[in-house]
Amino acid sequence: xxxxxxxxxxxxxxxxxxxxxxxxxxxxxxxxxxxxxxxxxxxxxxxxxxxxxxxxxxxxxxxxxxxxxxxxxxxxxxxxxxxxxxxxxxxxxxxxxxxxxxxxxxxxxxxxxxxxxxxxxxxxxxxxxxxxxxxxxxxxxxxxxxxxxxxxxxxxxxxxxxxxxxxxxxxxxxxxxxxxxxxxxxxxxxxxxxxxxxxxxxxxxxxxxxxxxxxxxxxxx
Numbered sequence: 166x167x168x169x170x171x172x173x174x175x176x177x178x179x180x181x182x183x184x185x186x187x188x189x190x191x192x193x194x195x196x197x198x199x200x201x202x203x204x205x206x207x208x209x210x211x212x213x214x215x216x217x218x219x220x221x222x223x224x225x226x227x228x229x230x231x232x233x234x235x236x237x238x239x240x241x242x243x244x245x246x247x248x249x250x251x252x253x254x255x256x257x258x259x260x261x262x263x264x265x266x267x268x269x270x271x272x273x274x275x276x277x278x279x280x281x282x283x284x285x286x287x288x289x290x291x292x293x294x295x296x297x298x299x300x301x302x303x304x305x306x307x308x309x310x311x312x313x314x315x316x317x318x319x320x321x322x323x324x325x326x327x328x329x330x331x332x333x334x335x336x337x338x339x340x341x342x343x344x345x346x347x348x349x350x351x352x353x354x355x356x357x358x359x360x361x362x363x364x365x366x367x368x369x370x371x372x373x374x375x376x377x378x379x380x381x382x383x384x385x386x
Contacts, residue, residue: 167210170219173201173251177223177293178230180243182250188243198223202251212258213265216295220251224293228376231286238286241375245289252292266297267386271313272323273301276334280327283355287323290375296382307338314346321385323378324368326355336366343367350385352378 175181176198179189183197196204198220205215227244230236258264270291274284281303292298299317301309314320322342326335339351353363354372363371369385372378 167205167208169201169205169208170210170214172196173198173205173215173219174223174226176201177220177244177247177251178226180227180240180247182243182247198247198251199253202254206254212255212263215251216255216264220248220255220293221295224248224290225376225379228290228293228374228379232374232376238282241286241289245293248289248293267295267383268297269299269317269320270296270323270382271299271301271310271317271320272325273305273310274303274325274327275331275338276304276306278326278328278331278334279303280325283327284323284325287325287354287372287375287378290379291323291382294379294382307341310338310342311345314342314349321350321352321382323352323354323372326353326358329357332357332362339366339368352381354378 179192181189181192181197183199186197187193202215227241231241255264272284272288274281288298288300299313301313310322324335324338326332335353342349342351350369352370352372353368358371360371370381372381
């Protein structure tokens with residue numbers, strides 16, 4: 166792997182967006198994910214490699230650290246900003262088809278629930294893992310999920326809930342998705358959830374943390 170890609174992965178993991186960014190302090194004045202992604206492409210590195218060997222590795226590392234409580238939400242948000250800065254240089258390659266995403270991930274917070282921090286963290290990690298994310302937002306009813314599955318054949322679906330009172334809505338949505346699209350993989354997550362609850366409602370996976378969601382998706386790809 167090229168030195169530029171190794172540096173890019175470090176910048177994503179550490180949340181170093183660009184050369185002007187003062188964060189993190191020990192990397193002040195150094196190139197960030199923005200400049201390094203551009204540099205890698207100029208050096209002739211394939212766009213797919215910039216994604217898989219630079220951006221994805223950086224996001225994997227921050228995801229594992231977050232799971233192990235070695236970093237917290239602000240660090241993950243900074244890593245996502247750095248990832249997005251690098252990803253901007255790859256957009257033309259996605260649009261032309263030169264770089265293929267691993268698949269599509271439809272995600273939303275279930276009906277009656279307005280919480281989105283967990284959902285947003287999962288979205289960032291999944292996008293950083295090389296997937297196209299279709300974020301339906303908060304308070305998403307079953308019909309909206311079903312419509313998005315219809316529009317994105319072969320997608321994997323993620324449902325988030327933070328309130329115990331909305332877990333029943335999650336159960337309804339999972340059952341209706343499985344009834345209409347039995348082959349669609351459904352991942353559920355949120356503070357009040359457990360593996361047992363996920364199994365009971367017919368979900369394919371319970372994501373205890375964002376990195377767990379990415380790992381499940383990579384197996385499903």
